[in-house]
Amino acid sequence: MTSARDRILSRLKSAPRRTMPERPDWAAPRYGEGRMTQFRAMLEAAHADVREVSAAEWPELLRAILAGKGVDQVLFAPATAAGRKLAEAWATGEAPRLVPYDRPIEEMKPVLVHEVQAAVTTARSGIAQTGSLVLWPTPDEPRLMSLLPPIHVVLVDKARIVDSLADTMATEAWAGGMPTNAVLVSGPSKTADIEQTLAYGVHGPKELIVLVIGEAA
Amino acid sequence: MAVEARTSDFGGKARVALNDPKLRANFRRAMDGLMSKRAAQFSDKEEWTALRARGAAVRARALARLPELLEQLEAKLTANGVTVHWAETTAEANAVVLEILQKAGARRVIKGKSMVTEEMHLNAHLEANGIRAVESDLGEYIIQLAGQAPSHIVMPCIHMNKVEIAELFAARIEGQPYTENVDELTAAARKALRDRFADADAGISGVNFAVAETGTLVLIENEGNGRLSTTLPPLHIAVTGIEKVLEKLDDVAPLLSLLPRSATGQVVTTYVNMISGPRKPGEKDGPKEVHLVLLDNGRSRVFCDTELADTLRCIRCAACMNHCPVYTRVGGHTYSFTYPGPIGKILTPQIEGLDCAGDQPHASTLCGACAEVCPVQIPIPDLLARLRTEAVHPTSIAVKGGGSGRSLAESLGWGGWTALYSSPLIYRISTRLLGLFGNLMPACTPMLREWTRIRSKPKFAAKSLHELARERGFSNDER
């Protein structure tokens, strides 16, 4: 007895061959000097809060932002460079409590689903065309950090903001090895399912705070 | 869940929809908004032309290599740790999904938006087997609560206004007061679904693009429910049609630039998920098991006709329905089957058969608004005309129910028409007679009855242009 797979494939293979068109020229836009302006404008249009800050000052800026929002528990990735820096900077003075994502989700679920109000992750790069952050989760910085807490703070290196998805896929040779899960994030979670009226934070974060780390802000 | 319709009754359902002023207002408002948002995205004609040519070529290339790309996709996904299943029919696909769930002991399922699972009527099948599947896309959640089927492939509850949704939530969500505030309604859904995500044993999602090169499943969405459904539960089952495959990861970029802009006028969706496998050792989250179910359901048959196979290029952006003057007036439920609008009018008769959806290719003026906006250049009006042909003069075994539209009266009618218009002599005599006596034809004759219900009777001219041209001395140079 043949399988569904064999029957489907044999039907497809028995079909007349067709000509394969070439890929016509198409190039994603280039922004040159206007790259950061485009990146910021697109993210802000999508309701994200974008701040440019120096590598030395971001933990303090973040402390102030989150304090202003009354956040008292922040999920962080303790084993990443950014996580270590945050822990060090917030060790003294008044700061929200840092909750490490250091165990599998099965042990962390209630904390992630109901308790922490914010999470801090890094982005591998930023995409100017669409105002997107490329998240490339790792064992140290798991997927759900950027998804479950109501506020998602993402750090992106200004030097790693590129023009387009096509650009970053090509220059970083994504096709050579994709992670378990990569995600582009282009704003807080939203919906327009009710009368095409935009509403934020339907299932994912209600707020997206983007800290663009560069030279002195 | 809606009961699966076996035959299309386009005219009858359209009549009901046309007489529902609220429904018509909901669609008109929504479609006007979607059309202007899309137009704003593609105001640069040069960019649009180059981008859609690339998009169309990328999809055409993938289809040209479909069987080998499916094998490559399967091999890559398998290497990545994803289990691939094949199903010829929706019943087979339902059985596959059920078996995966039962093997894992899953009782509670959270679903991301997936039109293929609508095509399968998966929820009803799971329900019948004691598994509760909860839709998590807000629009899908709303219509699930209302016990309806989607009326649009991108915005499932577009036929409802906020008053209807407010009433539904107040009646069906425990402790939910009546409110028309969209933020409050959205928050109510978030609250109601939060625990459904947390305690789900499995997540089921669709797929927008399946990349053969890397074994990557691309899934786009705005709400985060797609990410949650595919990340939080220990088991993820993705379901897709066999046509969604792409050759290369690079092909994703132009299509991502076309899809959301065509669909909702957004430059990009909030989330673009690229899933390439289950949780790896050391990773703290993500499903431990990932399955992909590849559904055929007639697609491989459609594929065998090189012209009709263009239908399979579709990336489900819904621009065709947003711009369709017929869809705008009758709404998605008039189409009876899963896929409404122009794409449905060509896909449904091919999948279900012309014998049960033969009226759909004729429910079009062939105005071409759909093809004008299609981001992958599907020649929808030409395919509608082709299906009209298959209904009366079947030429291809790829079309189910070919020939089912034949009738003696119609054959005789078109025979007479051909005789009239292919003979200058008969034509001249007929036009002369119509000029003399045509206006005596009463408005109640079958051809005129419908026309004159809301229009005045056309008036035959006393003399045809042929006669006038002769009289005025215009040359009849036959060389």
Add this chain to the structure above:
Amino acid sequence: MSKSGRPHTAYFFGTCLVDLFYPEAGLAGMELLQREGLRVVFPQKQTCCGQPARNNGHPDEARAVARLQLDAFPGDWPIVVPSGSCAGMMKVHYPQLFEGDPDHARAVAFSARVFELTQFLVEVLDAKLTDKGQPLTITWHPSCHAQREMGVVDQPKTLLRQLANVTLVENPREAECCGFGGTFAVRQADISAAMVTDKVASIEQTGAAQVISGDCGCLMNITGAAEKSRKAFTGQHIAEFLLERCHGR
């Protein structure tokens, strides 16, 4: 500007609808060409482009009728058509219709000679019109096939804007189908009725006294519905309208 390839003779394909219901529009079209100094040939053998059969799934029947048109226009002069829809059939669909047929090459050559009337007046003849009529407000209705098969969007407006005493008001829903669609108007009569009712309302909202179109199918539908519901505006084919303005009616 006189283009180097300006023809001295043009064929006129009247269309079956014009022949039966709007012959004056056809005559006006031919006269507009004569005013530009062309010799106009109207082959008496011509009948219909064959679109009704093609659109209803009868390509063999459509081909039989189309073949007669291939025979009726043997010269290599341009074929001018006062309808975007019939022109679209002959320009876009004839080559497809004759795919694999011994007459395919003839059909391709034929299709290359087809022009919609306003397209021909503007692109080939660079016609300049002088308005002698009274002040009038009009709106334009483009047929679907004129817009989307023939790419005729700006040409008719270029001509209408040459008329000094005519105010052209845009209908925001101008590009939307009027709902005729051949047998669609009978097969899906209710939807067709809803579409033309909306079209009539959108024209009425422009406040124009007249709707001008390049396609008699749309006109028959729109003015038929407007007349039955006693709307204040009337409709006219662009050829007839332009000629009347030039004559100063």
